[in-house]
Amino acid sequence: MPDVDYILGHSPAEIRRLKLQAGILKPITERLLREAGVAPGMRVLDLGCGAGDVALLAADMVGPNGAVVGIDRNGDALSAACSRARGAGHANVEFREGAAEDFVDPAPFDLAIGRYVLIHQADPTNFIRSAVSHVRPHGLIAFHEIAIYGECRALPPVPLWEQCWNWVATAFRSVMVHPDAAGRMTAYFHDAGLKRPTIFCETPVGAGPDSPLYGWLACTLRSVLPQLEKIGVSTAAEVDIDTLEDRLRDAASTVHSQVLGPMQVCGWTRL
């Protein structure tokens, strides 16, 4: 099956966006890792690690006697991940370049995790099967996915907020084979021969001028803008990207709106 186009790219701005996004998602991924049973001394594999945020979080949780390996197809993202691991003083984290499906490591892992990766696969079930192949008997499989379906509402309404999320979703849906992967995690685990996962869902919510959600949305739209222009949905002039974050903040704060981000679905199971 052909690969899904990765429209976010890995520009310096996109790597900054991944870090901003990771700050918003951290408590949710941390809950997933904690509830799955991550413990000091474990060996963890992070599939599609990007700039390394999940790997670094896992490294904190497994401690100096544990180890983490992050894998990604993109070398620029991995360079950022490596220097961040060095900066954080983690000697037990390493990163490898390549497709997760082709990854080979002679030693089994206690846990394999992926965040925001199933949505980017042509065949999520196959991706989960390849994750399983790296995990020891009775080890753990965990995924944290974003729902590219449903609405991201703001109340009182902020039309610009909803318009921007619709643009982002339209860009993703124009290339993704499974934009609804978050909602189908249980079925994918079943199809991959796994036990039914323990699942939970959280939704980022923000209010007031200091919320990071305006920046998250504006930066995400910036990264997918070339795709929106390519498919003729919107133009840089229409989006006015350089002022977008401020306009979102002003529009929401003026009416004391609570803005919702996309649903985050997490699932884990034991082999």
Ligand SMILES: C[S@@+](CC[C@H](N)C(=O)[O-])C[C@H]1O[C@@H](n2cnc3c(N)ncnc32)[C@H](O)[C@@H]1O
């Ligand atoms: C949206 S980013 C998420 C990065 C990271 N997991 C996080 O949450 O910050 C998805 C990353 O997965 C990588 N990726 C997607 N499919 C992959 C595959 N089959 N093998 C390796 N990396 C993959 C992309 O290159 C990209 O860096």
